[in-house]
Amino acid sequence: MADLISYIVRKLLLAIPVVLLATFIVFLMLHLTQGDPALALVPPRHTIADVEEVREKYGLNEPLYTQYGLFLWRLLHGDMGTSVSTFTSVSGLVFQKLPRTLELMAIGLTISYSIGIPLGVLSALRQNSVADRGVMVFTLVAYAMPSFWLGILLMLLFAVKLHWLPLGGAVGGFASIILPTVTLGLGNSALTTRMMRSSMLEVMRMDYITQLRSRGLPEREVIFKHGLKNAILPVITVIGLDIGWFVGGAVVVETIFSWPGIGRLVYESILRDDFPVVQGCILILAMFVVAGNLIADILYAIADPRVRLG
Amino acid sequence: MMPGRKPIIEIKGLRTQFILREGTVTALDGIDLTIYENESLGIVGETGCGKSMTAFSILRLVPSPGRITAGSIRFKGVELTKLTEDEMRSIRGRLISMIFQDPSTSLDPVFTIGSQLGEVISLHQSIYDEQVLSKKILEMLKFVKIAAPESVVKQYPHELSGGMKQRVMIALALSCNPSLLIADEPTTALDVTIQAQVLRLLKDLVKRVGSSMMLITHNLGIVAETCDRVCIMYAGRIVEEAETFELFGKPMHPYTKGLLTAFPKLGEQKEELSVIRGIVPNLMNPFPGCSFVDRCDFATDQCRRVRPKMAEVAPGHLVACHLYPSGGEKDNA
């Protein structure tokens, strides 16, 4: 138990530089824009006085490291700036939309794993059979398909042509969440299936599997109790990368389906040149990724005792 | 056949082959083998000669695309090749068990020692009561002389040393008092200093449980220490079989002689290590004659054409070589 705790602490500490890098990149974004950075922080209709005010407030005349320091300081106080189109606080906007995105990701992940794990195991156990080849083709195509196009296709089919499901928005109750989550889940399931398949194949080749058979264990237990438990470990680590994938996917899927989450917020803000909001969203999404990786690492350590030493 | 002794395993004409796209590899080419009650039989040979495959064939765990294509394996009178998978499963781990070579890859890394032992014991002895099970697990660990069994029970395989892991393997294998224990190179992967300990333990415990042991190895020294009888295998065939002392004292087959001289003995002065010239033949093209013919200094034309049969040249001592046709003994220095 103690080794697990120390592992978790170590991982938490290691996450800090990643978080800092994220903030730094987001901070840099402002200075990568063309022209005067102050202009990015004022609404389209502004006066010279407004610009000066902003320059003072954000210390844009100071050296870069001072500005970064101020930036971090504000962040620690929960201040991510003010939206230049709605004049509301960015953090307010972002945290309001956050739960919607979380919903999508949670359900999407569930769908992805519910498809990916059984398919991967089936594929591995029946290697090179027709079923296996079919699964491989599926993963290849699903992986190559950009998530936004899959979303468009599904929308075209189910919403436009068949009128079974609503076009978008979060108002349709249960029905409206189906298309976006299925889009995300299906797209990600290709990755999950592949990972599960190759992991299972590797595990079933191990000596201890034959050893277990030689002890007289029923094949079902050998496969599911021992084989699966070992094979699923690498798949768990991939949750971290998956969250990264989902974050990118959410931006696009929310846009297509007009889902009121952070992804859609990013899109709209880019359209409206609402720079502070874009910054805030990207930062939150980055935090998602870091958190996701952390959770994956911890889950892995809980499942596989060998990892806690490393 | 040894008079007055009951056989545990009788193998006749066993052929195990791997059917590949490129051809068929014959891993075992007609093996005849008998193991009696309460005896230790050593199986000796180079890598790839079929030693492990014999073990897998007995347990019917030959990995695909391999299959037993001919022959019979009788275990206490029961024909193993004709049993269903379910019936085989009730034999594995209970009546016949096996220890593998590398203990670090033979234990499931994500289950504790206790749970793996418990799994086997409860499976074969139908013990489901927690208390009774725990007691039995601890008993077994003490049986294999593991110190502090209470803490080992909660540990994972990677936390144990090689020697300890192998002891756990022995515990697993002997936990249900099998009639036959197959040990496939049980000490090869261990530190030299631990090897002797584990071997002695193995020999001792097998005797205590009253099992027979089939010890597979390439190390003649281990055979001398541990086995009552020895079989020498070459390219999927058995070439010589005798009691240990007899074999070491009066080796008959040229291969056996080569093996024995290749091993430098303590105190012996040698200029060069003697080798057996040539390499192991390709098992994909079964050869009509003796498989050792290309490496044998005494090969004749007959050796190339006719496969020698096992002949008894002395009581309990069999050789498959044209130098010793049935019924006679030729003396070739």
Place this chain on the structure above:
Amino acid sequence: MMFRKRLNNLMLSWKSSGGFKQTLLEIVSRGSRNPMVALGASIIITMVALAILAPVLPIADPTLSAINVEERLLPPSGRHWFGTDNVGQDVFSRVIWGTRVSLTVASLAIFFSLIIGVMLGLTAGYFGGIADYIIAGTIDLFWTFPAFLLALAFAAALGSSLVNVILAISVSYWAGFGRLMRGQALTVRERQFIEASRALGAKSWRIMFTHVLPNCIAPLTVWASVGVADAITIESSLSFLGAGTPPSTPSWGNMLNLGMQYIGEAWWVVTFPGVILLITVLGFNLLGDGLRDVLDPRMKGMRR
């Protein structure tokens, strides 16, 4: 007859020359026997051909001068194979011109990514020490970040232009190459012949290029191929969101963006660009996966 003989001789001399040429030959010969590689390569060659030949093909002009509002939103027909879009432009032609955009952006982006990654990775792996510590740390940080998000951040900040998209993707994707090269450099560094080379006074850079790099051709090719697939996906996603290629450029992402508004009336505007996008990405993925199977099945673990 002569040609075949000369080709044979050339191949034989390449085969024994070691280094680049030998590896290249191996890749091609073993690769062509693998169905995934063959299929992937055919797709890629077709797309590249279309991209190069676009100006001379007898297809409609994709530029603004061809706007013909009379013909807007026509379904697929004999005249317009893929129909027309909301300003009357032929979708088929725009899709073909789109290959130029996507392939150029993706290949340049991966090219620069590769250079950055290889340089940093080699330096880290070979020299070790503090340089390695810093670079390896940076690689890890960039590696865990989804490239799309990074690219989005950079592209949104820099503004919408072809150059910016290429830049954004290059900066986001290099970590994979960096990891690869660092690993290779680390293993090679241990080897004895490196010590020997150094003892003979060879400069570090020389060693790296003549010994380390040739061994990495195989995995680099695999990663580059899959990288182009990823880059195409990222670029089209960015364009779809309006943060990628400028709106007037005929890129697939842009087309899909525009098409979304008319999804109810004109299904062809969103379908065909997507299909071609899918096929192209699939082609590069097939090539990469197939090459990986051919060259070293052990590499399977490295892929996300």
